[in-house]
Amino acid sequence: xxxxxxxxxxxxxxxxxxxxxxxxxxxxxxxxxxxxxxxxxxxxxxxxxxxxxxxxxxxxxxxxxxxxxxxxxxxxxxxxxxxxxxxxxxxxxxxxxxxxxxxxxxxxxxxxxxxxxxxxxxxxxxxxxxxxxxxxxxxxxxxxxxxxxxxxxxxxxxxxxxxxxxxxxxxxxxxxxxxxxxxxxxxxxxxxxxxxxxxxxxxxxxxxxxxxxxxxxxxxxxxxxxxxxxxxxxxxxxxxxxxxxxxxxxxxxxxxxxxxxxxxxxxxxxxxxxxxxxxxxxxxxxxxxxxxxxxxxxxxxxxxxxxxxxxxxxxxxxxxxxxxxxxxxxxxxxxxxxxxxxxxxxxxxxxxxxxxxxxxxxxxxxxxxxxxxxxxxxxxxxxxxxxxxxxxxxxxxxxxxxxxxxxxxxxxxxxxxx
Numbered sequence: 001x002x003x004x005x006x007x008x009x010x011x012x013x014x015x016x017x018x019x020x021x022x023x024x025x026x027x028x029x030x031x032x033x034x035x036x037x038x039x040x041x042x043x044x045x046x047x048x049x050x051x052x053x054x055x056x057x058x059x060x061x062x063x064x065x066x067x068x069x070x071x072x073x074x075x076x077x078x079x080x081x082x083x084x085x086x087x088x089x090x091x092x093x094x095x096x097x098x099x100x101x102x103x104x105x106x107x108x109x110x111x112x113x114x115x116x117x118x119x120x121x122x123x124x125x126x127x128x129x130x131x132x133x134x135x136x137x138x139x140x141x142x143x144x145x146x147x148x149x150x151x152x153x154x155x156x157x158x159x160x161x162x163x164x165x166x167x168x169x170x171x172x173x174x175x176x177x178x179x180x181x182x183x184x185x186x187x188x189x190x191x192x193x194x195x196x197x198x199x200x201x202x203x204x205x206x207x208x209x210x211x212x213x214x215x216x217x218x219x220x221x222x223x224x225x226x227x228x229x230x231x232x233x234x235x236x237x238x239x240x241x242x243x244x245x246x247x248x249x250x251x252x253x254x255x256x257x258x259x260x261x262x263x264x265x266x267x268x269x270x271x272x273x274x275x276x277x278x279x280x281x282x283x284x285x286x287x288x289x290x291x292x293x294x295x296x297x298x299x300x301x302x303x304x305x306x307x308x309x310x311x312x313x314x315x316x317x318x319x320x321x322x323x324x325x326x327x328x329x330x331x332x333x334x335x336x337x338x339x340x341x342x343x344x345x346x347x348x349x350x351x352x353x354x355x356x357x358x359x360x361x362x363x364x365x366x367x368x369x370x371x372x373x374x375x376x377x378x379x380x381x382x383x384x385x386x387x388x389x390x391x392x393x394x395x396x397x398x399x400x401x402x403x404x405x406x407x408x409x410x411x412x413x414x415x416x417x418x
Contacts, residue, residue, distance in 0.1 A: 006374070006410050008302045008346045009293060009336065012068070013329050014061070014258075015311025015355030017367040017386055021319055029319050029357065030368070031385045033326040037334040038370075038384035041349060045370035047381040048394025050402065052353055058364045059399075061311075064352040065264045067399030069304070070247070071240060079165055079235015080260065085157050087263030087272075088149045092157065092237045097165045097194060100233035100260075101146075101154040103127065103226040104171075106206070110228075112175050116152040117226035119281070123214030124148050127226055130212060131205050139197040146229075149259040150280045150308075156231055158197060164190035170202050171230035179230060198231055205229045242269035243302070247403065248412050252302040255292045257284060261306045270304065271296075280308040282321055290332035294339045306352075307332070314355035322357060346373030346409055348402070349384065366396060373409060 018028040051057070052064040053073060062083045063073035081098030092098060103124055105114040117124075128148035136142055142160035149155050166185040182198040184191035206228050209215055215225035243252050254265035255273045257280035262272050275292045277285030286307055296303045307329050313321035333349070340347075354365035368389040370381070379393035390396075397405075407413045 005301060006344055006346065007297055007300070008348065008406055008410070009297060009340065010068075010302065010304045011329075011333065011347070011349045012065075012304070012306045013310050013326065013349070013351050014306055014308045015314045015353055015362070016326060016329070016351040017354035017365060018314065018322070019354070019356040019358060019363070019365065021357055023319060028386055029322040030326055031387070033323045033330070035326065035330040035384060037330045037337060038349060039382065041333065041337070041347060041372050042370045042381050042384040042389065044378055045372040045381070046376050046379050046394050047368070047370045047384075047389040047392030049366035049386075049390055049396045050350055050369045050399055051364075051366045051396065052399040054398060055366070056364050058362050059353045060362065061260055061352055062264060064399065065261055065306075068350070068352060068402055069243070069264070069268060070400060070403030071268070072400060076238045076240055078238045080233030081155065081157075081165075081235045082237045083235075083263035083267065084149055084153070084233070084259050085155045085263065086237070086266045087259030087261065088147055088155045090145060090147060090155060090157055093159065094237065095159070095163070097158045097163050097234055097236060099156040099198070099231045101156050102171060102230040103152050103154060104228045104230045105224040105226065106179070106228045110178050112172075112177060112179060112228070112230070114224050115171070115173070115175060115230060118224040119152055120218070120223050120226075121151065122218060122223065124152070124154075124226060126214050127209055127212060128154060130208055131229070134201060134204060136197050136200050138200045139193055142193075142197050144201060150257065152226075153259065154229065155259070156201065156229070158194065162190045163194045163197070164188055165194075165234040165236050166191040167195045167198060167234050169232035170198065171232040179228060182231070202229055202231060238267060240267045244269060247407060249301045251300040252304070253296040253300040254304045254306075255289055255296060256304070256306040257289075257308045258306070261304075265304060271300070281312055282309050282325060284309050286328040286332040287335055290335045294336055297340060297345065310351075311355050314357055315360050317357050317360050319357045342372075343374055346371060346376075346406060348406070350402075369394065369397075369402070371405070371409075376409070
């Protein structure tokens with residue numbers, strides 16, 4: 001990378017934004033956390049609020065990341081499955097239907113006890129191998145590919161002559177209920193065949209996993225068995241313009257923990273950097289992630305960084321863990337801040353969505369954003385949190401507005417009109 005080329009470091013605290021909690025004296029975890037580095041960046045930034053999709057729209061993680069990178073999710077989001085598959089290093093061919101899955105736990109009555117099998121990863125790779133390549137009786141022409149992904153997640157991919165992504169989810173997103181039955185979402189033969197194939201896979205996977213030595217060992221140790229595959233998010237591979245062609249950025253990289261974010265970045269043509277110790281959980285090595293980002297900036301003009309732990313804590317309703325993860329991200333930022341050229345680097349901090357502790361799921365609340373760098377119109381914001389940044393110079397923008405703003409700062413924006 002030649003000296004003098006302006007660069008962008010785009011940091012996303014996954015699900016980092018929140019709502020006020022009584023337990024925190026009506027403050028959010030981000031307001032409660034000790035974040036000297038985020039606050040310092042905010043003081044040297046132009047700040048504001050971002051609606052990842054649009055006001056009032058609850059964003060899923062894949063649509064949110066697409067929007068933040070400037071890809072209209074209403075055009076490019078084809079279902080979560082293909083992004084998980086691509087990020088999981090599976091070869092997704094045209095026509096393949098991919099699904100995002102969870103390893104979960106059901107009891108003898110097939111009632112879901114835990115949608116994440118206790119977040120215990122023991123033996124999940126072995127269970128995955130036992131399901132990969134399953135021969136379907138209802139659809140012998142359909143090939144089954146199954147592979148463990150990040151943490152408790154997995155990807156199911158179907159390949160065949162008569163398949164369709166127009167099928168409903170097996171995962172209801174709730175516990176204490178039975179898994180749903182996949183149904184065709186239109187009247188096509190392909191959708192009917194695919195729904196039957198999914199239902200057979202889920203049923204037979206349960207039978208295989210229930211008897212597997214991995215689960216016998218887990219139960220003996222007092223752990224929840226991983227004895228159900230909860231399938232959702234059917235989709236086909238999207239056709240996306242490469243990041244380098246869309247923005248004129250030749251070298252871009254992604255430092256992320258989850259297969260989903262890696263998948264979105266892969267479809268955009270970014271180089272994917274895997275970091276040892278990046279677990280996508282509360283035990284993740286954020287400082288290793290930060291150092292990987294610094295190294296990536298030496299050869300890339302644009303580096304996307306995503307840290308998942310804040311979202312994990314929020315989905316579990318654990319505000320103490322979320323505060324701790326926010327502070328770990330802040331420490332990571334401090335490490336990065338001292339090792340980059342501030343005269344040649346724009347640093348952007350935001351979240352992909354709000355995941356309130358009180359809701360344990362994504363909501364439509366806007367998220368904070370701060371952009372620092374050369375010749376930025378620094379405003380009067382003195383801290384990085386959901387309320388203070390609302391007074392900033394950016395005001396309230398959409399996720400799709402971020403990349404045009406960055407391109408203008410980089411001098412890459414095209415003039416509109418004479």
